[in-house]
Amino acid sequence: MTLDSAHLFLNSHKSLSQHQSPQPPPPPSLSFLSNHSPLPPIPTNFPQSKLIPKSRFVVDGFRCSGDYSVTYFLSHFHSDHYSGLSPKWSNGIIFCSNTTARLLVEVLGVSSLFVYPLAVSQPVLIDGCEVALLDANHCPGAVQFLFKVPGVDGRFERYVHTGDFRFCESMKLEPCLGEFVGSEAVFLDTTYCNPKFVFPSQDESVDYIVEAIERIGLENKGLMKSVLFLVATYVIGKERILLEISRRRNCKIHVDGRKMSVLRVLGYEDGGVFTEDESKSDVHVVGWNVLGETWPYFRPNFVKMKEIMIERGYSKVVGFVPTGWTYEVKRNKFAMRTKDSFEIHLVPYSEHSNYDELREYVKFLRPKRVIPTVGLDIEKLDSKHANAMRKHFAGLVDEMAIKHEFLKGFQRGCLEADENVENNTRTVLNKELDAEKHVTFSKRKTKESTESGFLAVSSSSMQEPGSRDSTLLNDKGSEEVIQELRDCLPIWVTQNQMLDLLSCSDGNVIEAVSNFYERETEFREQVIGHTNSVCTSQTSSLKDSVSLSKLGSVGSSPQKMEDIHGSQSYSLLNIRSSMKSSSLSSGKRKKNLDKKSIKKGKVGSKPESGGSKQSTITRFFSKIASNDSQSGDGISEQLSDNENSFPSEAITSYEEQVEQFIKIVNVDESSRYYVSSILKKTKGDINMALDIYYSKPEGNLGENEERLVVSSKSIQPECCIQSCSSELEKKVSEKESGNIVEAKGLSRDTIAATLVSLPLEKYSPIEHACWKLGQPAPYLHLARTFDLVEGEKGKIKAASMLCNMFRSLLALSPEDVIPAVYLCTNKIAADHENMELNIGGSIVTSAMEEACGTSRSKIRAMYNSLGDLGRKR
Numbered sequence: 001m002t003l004d005s006a007h008l009f010l011n012s013h014k015s016l017s018q019h020q021s022p023q024p025p026p027p028p029s030l031s032f033l034s035n036h037s038p039l040p041p042i043p044t045n046f047p048q049s050k051l052i053p054k055s056r057f058v059v060d061g062f063r064c065s066g067d068y069s070v071t072y073f074l075s076h077f078h079s080d081h082y083s084g085l086s087p088k089w090s091n092g093i094i095f096c097s098n099t100t101a102r103l104l105v106e107v108l109g110v111s112s113l114f115v116y117p118l119a120v121s122q123p124v125l126i127d128g129c130e131v132a133l134l135d136a137n138h139c140p141g142a143v144q145f146l147f148k149v150p151g152v153d154g155r156f157e158r159y160v161h162t163g164d165f166r167f168c169e170s171m172k173l174e175p176c177l178g179e180f181v182g183s184e185a186v187f188l189d190t191t192y193c194n195p196k197f198v199f200p201s202q203d204e205s206v207d208y209i210v211e212a213i214e215r216i217g218l219e220n221k222g223l224m225k226s227v228l229f230l231v232a233t234y235v236i237g238k239e240r241i242l243l244e245i246s247r248r249r250n251c252k253i254h255v256d257g258r259k260m261s262v263l264r265v266l267g268y269e270d271g272g273v274f275t276e277d278e279s280k281s282d283v284h285v286v287g288w289n290v291l292g293e294t295w296p297y298f299r300p301n302f303v304k305m306k307e308i309m310i311e312r313g314y315s316k317v318v319g320f321v322p323t324g325w326t327y328e329v330k331r332n333k334f335a336m337r338t339k340d341s342f343e344i345h346l347v348p349y350s351e352h353s354n355y356d357e358l359r360e361y362v363k364f365l366r367p368k369r370v371i372p373t374v375g376l377d378i379e380k381l382d383s384k385h386a387n388a389m390r391k392h393f394a395g396l397v398d399e400m401a402i403k404h405e406f407l408k409g410f411q412r413g414c415l416e417a418d419e420n421v422e423n424n425t426r427t428v429l430n431k432e433l434d435a436e437k438h439v440t441f442s443k444r445k446t447k448e449s450t451e452s453g454f455l456a457v458s459s460s461s462m463q464e465p466g467s468r469d470s471t472l473l474n475d476k477g478s479e480e481v482i483q484e485l486r487d488c489l490p491i492w493v494t495q496n497q498m499l500d501l502l503s504c505s506d507g508n509v510i511e512a513v514s515n516f517y518e519r520e521t522e523f524r525e526q527v528i529g530h531t532n533s534v535c536t537s538q539t540s541s542l543k544d545s546v547s548l549s550k551l552g553s554v555g556s557s558p559q560k561m562e563d564i565h566g567s568q569s570y571s572l573l574n575i576r577s578s579m580k581s582s583s584l585s586s587g588k589r590k591k592n593l594d595k596k597s598i599k600k601g602k603v604g605s606k607p608e609s610g611g612s613k614q615s616t617i618t619r620f621f622s623k624i625a626s627n628d629s630q631s632g633d634g635i636s637e638q639l640s641d642n643e644n645s646f647p648s649e650a651i652t653s654y655e656e657q658v659e660q661f662i663k664i665v666n667v668d669e670s671s672r673y674y675v676s677s678i679l680k681k682t683k684g685d686i687n688m689a690l691d692i693y694y695s696k697p698e699g700n701l702g703e704n705e706e707r708l709v710v711s712s713k714s715i716q717p718e719c720c721i722q723s724c725s726s727e728l729e730k731k732v733s734e735k736e737s738g739n740i741v742e743a744k745g746l747s748r749d750t751i752a753a754t755l756v757s758l759p760l761e762k763y764s765p766i767e768h769a770c771w772k773l774g775q776p777a778p779y780l781h782l783a784r785t786f787d788l789v790e791g792e793k794g795k796i797k798a799a800s801m802l803c804n805m806f807r808s809l810l811a812l813s814p815e816d817v818i819p820a821v822y823l824c825t826n827k828i829a830a831d832h833e834n835m836e837l838n839i840g841g842s843i844v845t846s847a848m849e850e851a852c853g854t855s856r857s858k859i860r861a862m863y864n865s866l867g868d869l870g871r872k873r
């Protein structure tokens with residue numbers, strides 16, 4: 001069955017105008033639709049628990065009705081759900097179950113023109129979306145709604161809205177619900193979403209009430225009209241209790257006119273169970289709050305009970321409040337409130353799911369998200385309460401799907417950023433590496449891939465050369481299945497692996513996914529083994545060419561060229577690592593540089609005079625020569641120009657050194673005096689001067705200087721590469737890079753330690769990371785970042801360090817992102833997991849005792865003087 005709510009709505013108003021007079025003012029949506037103009041957009045602050053995403057379907061949200069929708073759904077006939085409906089309702093079509101439709105029309109007086117009953121378990125198409133109703137085990141007519149809303153790529157997004165419901169095992173067997181396993185979201189009845197809510201079965205509660213009536217009746221036997229039993233109920237619901245009392249006590253149940261009209265709709269009028277005649281029964285049904293308010297805790301209304309007792313001529317009143325709120329269950333003793341001749345029994349009887357049942361349901365459906373529909377402040381997306389509520393289901397929802405979604409979003413952004421950074425590089429690469437075009441991997445493809453589905457491209461880029469290709473996917477059906485699977489699996493899974501998974505599961509995606517996660521490590525290892533070999537050879541050959549072309553453009557003397565060509569005999573890997581950091585490859589380059597420095601004589605003063613901070617500067621300069629992957633065309637040209645114009649004599653005048661100095665530290669002319677005073681102090685030794693400058697930068701520093709100072713503190717002022725004088729950089733690097741760095745025994749790791757402090761656009765998540773694709777991210781990566789962040793006062797800079805840290809994680813070890821997020825926030829797991837390291841001062845002290853071979857008392861003494869176990873002396 002295909003329905004169009006706008007069409008139904010227009011027809012209803014047409015009939016309304018024919019039948020009714022005087023006419024109520026038509027809703028604004030009517031004029032939009034009659035003019036064939038689109039409805040206004042749904043307000044952004046629309047309560048999230050009442051709106052099905054990517055549709056105009058409003059569930060139980062009649063109070064929020066507006067001109068933006070004419071398609072409304074009512075889950076059941078409880079006032080907190082139908083509020084906003086009245087006989088005047090004409091804002092849209094209300095889709096609901098048959099029972100609810102009858103109640104709406106016959107009890108509430110809503111015009112039948114706007115009520116559209118749907119059969120349970122028979123999907124219909126409404127406005128292009130498939131909608132199915134499923135019994136909610138709540139009150140008569142209560143249903144859950146199952147929506148399939150068209151999403152991207154012509155696929156459906158599935159949503160379950162439970163309305164109010166009590167989970168029962170039989171729901172799992174519903175075939176139409178089975179189709180909703182792995183839904184986008186479940187809008188969940190979170191009335192009792194708290195572990196303190198554990199109800200006995202409904203039978204136990206019914207037994208309790210019936211037995212209490214029997215017992216109290218016996219105790220007061222012979223006294224005519226002595227005890228009045230009151231049972232509080234809503235307008236509908238809890239009929240089962242009433243029917244059971246009637247059946248087992250063989251009595252009628254008194255209800256008022258309104259309740260009777262509801263019961264009539266529900267089909268109970270002919271059973272002889274209910275009567276409107278007070279005198280025919282000692283069991284009377286009263287409204288929900290007559291015996292007392294139930295929320296947030298029960299407050300008995302003995303005054304009202306007394307009124308009823310006197311009015312109806314009894315000497316004792318016993319009330320029963322069957323509610324889920326009475327969670328004060330102590331060893332089968334239900335709570336009771338008494339005063340004078342009044343008793344109120346709080347009977348745990350719930351038509352809502354209790355905590356365990358909610359979890360069971362979510363576990364079964366394994367949705368990507370749970371959207372609470374009941375609770376304080378839940379209408380606000382990500383409100384404190386909604387978040388707290390969601391945490392109860394954190395382990396049950398499809399966290400992997402959420403993580404993938406989360407990471408996908410980031411990875412897109414990350415790769416796009418990379419794309420920009422690498423544009424320059426790529427122009428060089430493209431010119432010189434035509435033959436190796438395929439090597440540039442998914443990066444060059446990023447733009448298309450983000451449009452056409454990132455996963456598809458990236459996973460195919462991971463594909464083994466010559467592997468089964470699209471030939472296996474020539475029929476459209478399996479292509480769709482593969483795509484679906486891709487969406488569920490991490491991006492590194494290869495097409496072959498997906499095909500294997502599918503063949504093992506007979507094409508069943510869900511099974512394939514669960515098989516995958518059972519053997520995730522195995523798959524991962526397969527991929528790592530493979531990509532490592534592919535990547536290494538590809539990247540290194542790429543690097544090789546880059547380095548050669550780069551060095552070629554730098555080198556102008558035939559001897560240098562010779563040396564460079566000689567270096568080709570070095571393994572590709574060597575060259576690759578030389579590109580990453582100079583120290584490892586310095587063996588080869590040092591030779592060149594040493595020769596040159598000998599030729600050119602001494603510049604400035606002795607290298608060893610630099611003091612402790614000497615390494616900072618030298619490493620900085622030694623780095624530049626190797627930093628071509630970042631610099632691209634511009635720098636290499638600059639370098640070669642400078643090489644040509646480089647004077648063979650040593651520079652002696654302070655003036656020139658001041659110029660250089662100013663260029664290095666990137667300060668403006670106003671600092672000239674300060675700079676030259678330092679240089680004079682150091683007798684022209686730029687390195688020493690730089691040390692002094694960085695340890696004591698002049699007064700108010702601009703943004704650039706500040707950055708430099710910060711970087712120098714953290715040993716790696718690589719960010720200012722471009723602002724540096726390449727002449728100086730050559731001189732210093734030639735003179736010192738090799739020997740100093742080597743002499744000081746600095747590994748490339750120490751240099752890499754501060755790479756995350758590079759500006760975002762200079763940091764390459766893959767190149768600058770201290771580990772490789774497929775390896776688990778080392779904690780060192782985080783530790784270094786935290787160390788840098790700790791010493792960083794600027795928020796922006798600290799954020800960019802963290803950002804770089806995450807970019808590497810995303811690019812190389814996405815599975816480590818979430819743990820890293822926790823660690824960044826001083827946690828090791830999500831709050832709801834209740835996991836703590838449980839390492840306190842005493843354990844740390846013991847560890848230090850053992851590690852440092854010192855005594856506890858000594859540590860305590862140090863602690864007393866320093867005030868912090870982590871503090872250095």
Ligand SMILES: [Zn+2]
Pocket residue numbers: 076078138139164
């Ligand atoms: Zn309800």
